[in-house]
């Protein structure tokens with residue numbers, strides 16, 4: 001079961017998490033007017049293992065790299081987008097239109113990754129029927145019915161930790177299959193539902209530890 005949680009559609013989460021990194025890097029290279037890229041250069045720039053990069057790219061691209069020339073950047077970008085489903089737009093709803101929810105609702109970049117937040121739900125009557133980033137905030141009690149009717153498959157949780165499981169249960173009951181969770185809590189979901197946790201504390205802990213070690217070593 002634990003093993004299954006590390007896999008998404010037969011691919012390891014770690015691999016899946018590297019693909020958007022490659023995508024972003026390649027877009028940057030394209031902006032700099034590069035047309036081709038080699039696996040060793042990508043690996044060195046991204047501080048990754050070269051064999052790993054080659055393996056990941058072999059999984060997403062049909063064309064493969066050419067000796068000396070490497071990969072065509074445009075083709076590689078297109079292949080990664082196709083692999084990750086960036087071209088199929090999935091509608092998402094957000095639960096909890098507070099500070100973080102507001103930031104996500106006003107961010108325009110998610111559509112590039114195939115996700116469109118269509119509306120939000122909140123239990124605070126003062127927020128209901130207002131709009132944030134052009135998206136309507138609806139009463140939490142309407143979540144199940146509306147998500148079911150609209151066939152929504154992605155739910156974003158930005159409520160306080162103590163309300164997150166409740167929000168999650170309603171999303172799952174409404175037919176949501178993938179949850180992007182920002183609340184610092186482990187959510188219990190049925191086996192067919194994928195939870196992607198965004199835990200900023202983990203990233204901050206890594207930064208703190210790095211600085212602590214660097215100070216100890218006098219770097």
Ligand SMILES: NC(=O)c1ccc[n+]([C@@H]2O[C@H](COP(=O)([O-])OP(=O)(O)OC[C@H]3O[C@@H](n4cnc5c(N)ncnc54)[C@H](O)[C@@H]3O)[C@@H](O)[C@H]2O)c1
Pocket residue numbers: 095096097098099100101121122123124127140157158159160161163166167182183184200
């Ligand atoms: N703000 C950040 O930068 C940040 C960063 C990392 C993680 N988080 C996490 O994200 C979550 C939200 O943080 P925030 O700072 O935006 O909080 P917030 O208090 O500003 O917003 C929470 C919102 O959720 C609503 N809400 C509460 N219970 C609800 C329920 N049962 N159903 C529907 N709506 C409900 C509230 O009315 C409020 O609008 C928290 O779990 C927090 O730990 C926040």
